[in-house]
Amino acid sequence: MNPKNIALALMGLVLFTSHAQKRIPEVEQLLQKMTLEEKIGQLNLLTPGGGVATGAVVSENVEAKIRAGKVGGLFGVAGPEKVRVAQELAVKKSRLGIPLLIGSDVIHGYRTTYPIPLGLSSSWDMDLVEQAAQMAAKEATADGINWNFSPMVDIARDPRWGRISEGAGEDPYLGSKIAKAMVKGYQGEDLSASHTMLACVKHFALYGAVEAGRDYHSVDMSKIKMFNQYLPPYKAAIDAGAASVMTSFNDVDGVPATGNKWLLTDLLRDRWGFDGFVVSDYTSLNEMIAHGLGDLQAVSALALKAGLDMDMVGEGFLTSLKKSFEEGKVTEAAITNACRRVLEAKYNTGLFDDPYRYLNTKRPEKDILTDYNRELSRKLASRSFVLLKNHNSVLPLEKKGKIALVGPLADSKENMLGTWAPTGDFRLAVSILEGFKNIAPTTEIAYAKGANISDDADFAKRVNVFGPRISINERSSKDMLQEAVALAKTSDVVVAVVGEATEMSGESSSRTDISIPESQKRLIRALVETGKPVALVLMSGRPLTIAEEYEMPVSILQVWHPGIEAGNAIADVVFGDYNPAGKLTATWPVNVGQIPVYHSAKVTGRPPSESDAFQKFKSNYLDAPNAPLLPFGHGLSYTTFEYSNLKLDKKQVRQGEGITATVTLTNTGDYDGEEVVQLYLRDVVRSITPPKRQLKGFQKIMLRKGERKEVSITLSPDDLKFYNGQLELVSEPGEFEVFVGTNSDAELSKSFTLK
Ligand code: NOJ
Numbered sequence: 001m002n003p004k005n006i007a008l009a010l011m012g013l014v015l016f017t018s019h020a021q022k023r024i025p026e027v028e029q030l031l032q033k034m035t036l037e038e039k040i041g042q043l044n045l046l047t048p049g050g051g052v053a054t055g056a057v058v059s060e061n062v063e064a065k066i067r068a069g070k071v072g073g074l075f076g077v078a079g080p081e082k083v084r085v086a087q088e089l090a091v092k093k094s095r096l097g098i099p100l101l102i103g104s105d106v107i108h109g110y111r112t113t114y115p116i117p118l119g120l121s122s123s124w125d126m127d128l129v130e131q132a133a134q135m136a137a138k139e140a141t142a143d144g145i146n147w148n149f150s151p152m153v154d155i156a157r158d159p160r161w162g163r164i165s166e167g168a169g170e171d172p173y174l175g176s177k178i179a180k181a182m183v184k185g186y187q188g189e190d191l192s193a194s195h196t197m198l199a200c201v202k203h204f205a206l207y208g209a210v211e212a213g214r215d216y217h218s219v220d221m222s223k224i225k226m227f228n229q230y231l232p233p234y235k236a237a238i239d240a241g242a243a244s245v246m247t248s249f250n251d252v253d254g255v256p257a258t259g260n261k262w263l264l265t266d267l268l269r270d271r272w273g274f275d276g277f278v279v280s281d282y283t284s285l286n287e288m289i290a291h292g293l294g295d296l297q298a299v300s301a302l303a304l305k306a307g308l309d310m311d312m313v314g315e316g317f318l319t320s321l322k323k324s325f326e327e328g329k330v331t332e333a334a335i336t337n338a339c340r341r342v343l344e345a346k347y348n349t350g351l352f353d354d355p356y357r358y359l360n361t362k363r364p365e366k367d368i369l370t371d372y373n374r375e376l377s378r379k380l381a382s383r384s385f386v387l388l389k390n391h392n393s394v395l396p397l398e399k400k401g402k403i404a405l406v407g408p409l410a411d412s413k414e415n416m417l418g419t420w421a422p423t424g425d426f427r428l429a430v431s432i433l434e435g436f437k438n439i440a441p442t443t444e445i446a447y448a449k450g451a452n453i454s455d456d457a458d459f460a461k462r463v464n465v466f467g468p469r470i471s472i473n474e475r476s477s478k479d480m481l482q483e484a485v486a487l488a489k490t491s492d493v494v495v496a497v498v499g500e501a502t503e504m505s506g507e508s509s510s511r512t513d514i515s516i517p518e519s520q521k522r523l524i525r526a527l528v529e530t531g532k533p534v535a536l537v538l539m540s541g542r543p544l545t546i547a548e549e550y551e552m553p554v555s556i557l558q559v560w561h562p563g564i565e566a567g568n569a570i571a572d573v574v575f576g577d578y579n580p581a582g583k584l585t586a587t588w589p590v591n592v593g594q595i596p597v598y599h600s601a602k603v604t605g606r607p608p609s610e611s612d613a614f615q616k617f618k619s620n621y622l623d624a625p626n627a628p629l630l631p632f633g634h635g636l637s638y639t640t641f642e643y644s645n646l647k648l649d650k651k652q653v654r655q656g657e658g659i660t661a662t663v664t665l666t667n668t669g670d671y672d673g674e675e676v677v678q679l680y681l682r683d684v685v686r687s688i689t690p691p692k693r694q695l696k697g698f699q700k701i702m703l704r705k706g707e708r709k710e711v712s713i714t715l716s717p718d719d720l721k722f723y724n725g726q727l728e729l730v731s732e733p734g735e736f737e738v739f740v741g742t743n744s745d746a747e748l749s750k751s752f753t754l755k
Contacts (some may be wrong), residue, residue, distance in 0.1 A: 026352060026499035027343045030096065031336060036322060038096060039339040041065075042072035045103070045279060045310050049076065061315060069094040070318060072149065072310060072342050073101030078423065080359040083144030091355045099346060099355035101198070103147040105420060107166060110139035112373040112564055113424035115416045116505075116541055117152065119384035119560030121168035122582040122635070124676045124700055126181045132380050133185020135373050138195045140423075142363035146349050147198040149246060151182035153233035154203055154277075157596040159586065160213025165419050165541030165561075167208060169585030170598045170632060173695045179694060183240040192350030194357055195367075201237040203248030203281060205263055207229050210250055213595070215510045217234055217438045219250040219515075224688055227723035229600070230648055237273055243276040247308065249284050256291045257285040259299060264307030277341035279310040286314035296320055302328045309338040328617040369428070374565055381562035381569030386582040387636040388546075388556040394493065394533045395555045396576025396638055399440040400639065401492035401532065405433055406450040406484040406527065408495040409539050414469055415453075419506025419541055419559025422466075428564055432497050435567025439575050446491065450484030451477060451523040453501045454485030463509075469501040477727065479520060481526055489528045495574065496527055497537040502561055505541025515545045528552050537570060543588040547629055558582075576638060581674035581700070583635035583743065587628045594624060599632035599680075599744035600691035633678050633695070633743035639669030639705065643677075646740050653720075654755050655731065660714040663740045663748065667703035674702045679713045680746055684735040687724050693739055713740070720754060 031039070046059035062226075077086055083102050091097045091569065108114050114132050125130070132474045133151075140148060156164040159706050168178040179201070188196035209230060210217040221230065238245070245268065247258040257263055258280045266272045285308070288299035300316035301324040305555060311317040324330045346441055350357050387395070397403065409415055409432070416429035430438070436445045452472040454460055455477055460470040483499045488494045498520045516524070516538075527534050535555040538544070539562075557580065562569050572578045589597045599742060608620040612627050620626050645664040653659050661679055679697035697713040720731040733754050739746040 012639050024344055024347050030098070030343060031340060033096060034339070036325060036332060036335065038069045038291055039335050040050060040317060040321045041068070041070040042098065042320075042339045042342045043310050043335075044315060045069050045073045045075065045312045046071055047076035047313055048074065063089060065091050066100070067093045069096060069098070071100065073103055075103035077102060078104060078143045078145060080144050080361045080364065083357060083406050084359045087355050087359065098343070099351040101147045101342070101346060102145050103149055103200075103360070104140060104145040104423065105149045106136045106145065106423065107150050107420040108150070108418065109421070109563060110143065110423050111368045111425065112139060112377050113421045114377040114380040114563040115384040116165045116418040116561045117167055118165050118169060118541065118585065119562065120380060121178055122386050122560070122584040122660070123176065123211045123380065123383035124174070124583055124698060125383055126177055129178055129181040130185040131376060134184045134188070137186045137188070137197050139368045139373065141197050141358050142367035143358075144358050146351065146358050147200065147219060147244070148186050149200045149202060150186070151179055151199065151237065152202050153179040153237055154206070154208035154248070155230045155233065156208035156586065157598045158208070159209060159514055159543040159589070160510050160512060160592065160595060161208065162215060162419070162505040162511065162542065163507055164208070164543075164586060165505040168233070170587060171585065171600065171695050173231040174585060174698070175233035176558040179233040179237040180240040183237050183242045186525070187241060188245065191348045198243040198345060198349060199237070200244040200246050200248035200279065201242045203257070204234055204245050204268070205248060206252055207248035207250055207256060208740045213510050215508050216249045219252060223727055224723060224725065227727055238274050239653070240270050240711060243348065245274065245276065245278045247278060247280050247284055249287065250279055251291060252461070256284070256288045256293065258308055259288050259293060259303040259306045261306040269307060277309040277338070277345050277752050278307055280308055280312045280314070280404065282312050283314040285311050285316045285330060287587055297324055299751050300324065301428055304330055304338060305336050309341045314552070321603070325501055336454070353538055377563050378565035378572070379567045381565055382572050382580070384582050385559055385570070385573050385580045386558040386584055386634070387580045387638075388538070388558050388630060388634070390555045390636055391553050392533065393638075394535045395574060397493060397495070397535070397574055399443045400492065402444040402446065403436070404448070404484070404487045404491035404494045404615060405436055405445050405497070405521065406448045406487065406494060407497035408449055408451055408453045408679040409499060411449070414467065415502045415539065416561065416566035417563055418502055419509070424564060430565055430567035432567045432570050433462045435569070435571035436574075438568055439571035439577065446487050448484040448487045449473065449480055450496070451480055451519045453520065455519040463501055463503045466503060469503050471485070477522070481523055484523060485526050485530060488527050491532065494527050494530070494532050494534045495537060496524060496534060498524060499539035499540065499544070500541055501734065502541075511616055512592065514542060516549065520567060524549055524552070524554075528554060535574070537574070543584070543587060545585050545591050545629070547590050551630060576671075579671050579673040581635065581637055581676065583633050583676045584630060585632070587632045588630035590624050590629045592735060593621070594628065597628045600694045602689050603692050631744045633676070635676070637669070637671070637673040637675065639667055639671040639673040641703070641742060642666045642668045642673045643741050643748055646738075646750050648750045648752050649739060650752065652755055656717050658714050658716045659752055660712050661738050661740055662710055662712045664708060665701060665703065665711050666708040667705055670705060672702070672704045676700045677711045677713065678741060678743065678746060679715070680739040680744060681715065681719065682737040682739070683720070683722065683732075684737060686722070686732045686734065688722070695742065695744070
């Protein structure tokens with residue numbers, strides 16, 4: 001609660017709503033003065049264009065609408081001067097002078113971009129995640145933004161879905177920790193401070209489970225799966241105090257999320273106690289027409305009654321709610337409630353005290369793209385990298401000899417920031433070629449492009465909607481390949497930077513084939529054939545299918561899309577100045593046919609053999625193993641770690657008690673390094689079928705070469721709980737198995753019984 005609220009509460013001035021929520025006197029007084037039209041105006045969120053429009057529509061006549069009190073917030077406007085123009089219009093020219101919320105998609109850094117969220121999650125470092133969000137908030141608020149359309153906490157188990165890049169991967173436990181850290185980072189302790197902004201948890205709900213990984217597609221899921229697997233991160237964000245929620249495009253149980261009363265009221269407000277406001281996604285209200293729920297007036301009324309407070313861009317509320325009120329289809333109370341929630345958010349950000357509080361023209365220079373921020377981004381990037389494989393310990397490279405740096409992403413600033421970085425400027429990004437030269441200035445580094453990202457011009461055109469990310473070279477593919485091979489032959493080692501262009505993942509970028517494009521595969525094969533040591537630096541916004549490359553005698557460092565400091569961070573790791581410790585937060589399948597494949601899948605009544613060899617009439621495939629190529633939690637280091645001596649502090653646990661697992665971790669290799677110790681739990685017998693195992697704890701540990709440590713992870717009573725068939729959160733007596741190790745295949749195990 002901010003100090004002002006506390007003072008008012010003490011004076012006995014606080015009133016209560018039906019949700020037993022405190023009311024803010026200033027807001028109540030303002031509501032008294034508002035006409036119905038003005039209340040509806042507050043529910044309208046517009047974008048005047050100029051930013052990235054993620055739908056076909058961009059708002060019109062925005063200025064006139066602000067003057068008329070028909071706008072509650074804007075997004076796609078930034079910079080203290082520009083925001084001031086809009087804010088002055090609202091404050092000085094509209095009848096009641098209500099300031100605007102100014103939103104933005106600050107997904108992975110504002111101007112100082114850092115790794116895409118899937119990459120950041122691979123750090124398994126919650127302090128760093130929070131620091132990243134804090135930095136983003138500081139930069140964005142310096143530019144006049146007070147509301148962030150982040151974090152995206154959608155669990156995603158289908159790497160065909162391009163937006164898997166924007167979230168924290170497949171796991172609800174890790175996803176919940178990250179959701180909390182991001183909300184804390186954006187909102188801080190005091191929402192009205194000038195460097196914090198409102199968080200907006202999205203996309204509520206289940207967006208990551210769209211059928212066949214196709215964006216905007218339908219979702220159909222049992223409540224048991226929702227509660228146990230998909231909803232926890234949203235709930236964690238709400239519990240952490242997230243001020244707003246954005247609905248998803250998909251339907252949930254047959255009703256689009258934007259008009260889903262069960263979701264927005266029964267669950268979100270009544271069961272979880274959320275007291276912030278709910279905004280639609282971009283025209284998702286209008287899209288309910290195409291979903292088959294009626295015309296604009298009908299879907300707008302439905303959405304309001306379901307619990308939607310603000311309508312993004314589509315103007316369904318603006319153009320139809322009054323009519324619906326006059327026809328008795330919605331009540332004024334419903335409109336007032338929605339308006340109240342929007343106004344309360346404005347109040348909490350401090351906009352009523354000072355509508356210009358985020359508009360200090362001196363701040364951008366002081367707070368944006370500072371050396372400190374770039375350093376932090378570099379650190380975040382190196383912590384996000386995952387060493388998938390290190391054949392013959394090719395990595396780290398020595399800073400000597402001749403290095404062939406090849407590949408279409410090796411000298412490509414335009415692909416360093418990653419998807420959803422509209423506020424970043426890729427021209428300021430460090431390319432990998434530059435990074436290598438910065439870090440190893442006396443080493444000979446020779447560059448050749450070697451291949452196009454893709455040779456398919458139609459594909460390139462689709463990817464290049466925001467500018468050229470895939471440029472097809474005028475030279476023939478053969479020519480480029482020959483040049484790279486010749487270079488490789490005269491070098492001591494080859495580093496090939498390959499993978500996805502920035503916009504090959506992200507929104508509206510679903511793929512059915514998630515392998516490395518053929519043009520680049522040819523390059524990799526030819527480089528390997530030279531017999532030189534080869535390290536692949538793999539860039540992507542999603543897990544890829546790399547079974548062919550994984551079989552080759554190569555090292556593979558997965559770097560996602562690392563952000564503005566890409567080249568420096570990659571060089572830090574490639575040359576061993578930092579020893580990589582990232583771990584995958586989404587499983588990498590052998591092939592697309594295995595999808596969805598994730599570590600917490602059910603056991604089934606006919607589990608395959610331990611060895612995963614095919615068995616007739618078991619749950620397996622004729623033509624592929626069940627096991628993925630790379631399990632959840634996988635990630636190597638330049639050093640090696642040994643796990644031994646797993647112990648539990650008790651054999652029997654009573655309801656309400658926790659239990660501690662302790663393991664000995666030894667750094668057995670030649671480098672100092674960090675390891676993410678992971679604990680998985682299997683609830684062996686219970687009333688609903690249990691997952692094979694589920695992440696329930698982790699700790700990132702630094703060990704010097706040769707060092708040994710006892711690492712303890714405590715499971716709380718809540719960690720033993722799950723949602724049963726009645727959707728109650730319970731723990732049931734019986735046997736549990738604990739696994740501790742380096743990834744979700746962890747082998748050390750011990751059992752205990754819950755009494
Ligand atoms: C559509 C996206 O789904 C959402 O994530 C984003 O916040 C909005 N567009 C606004 O840009």
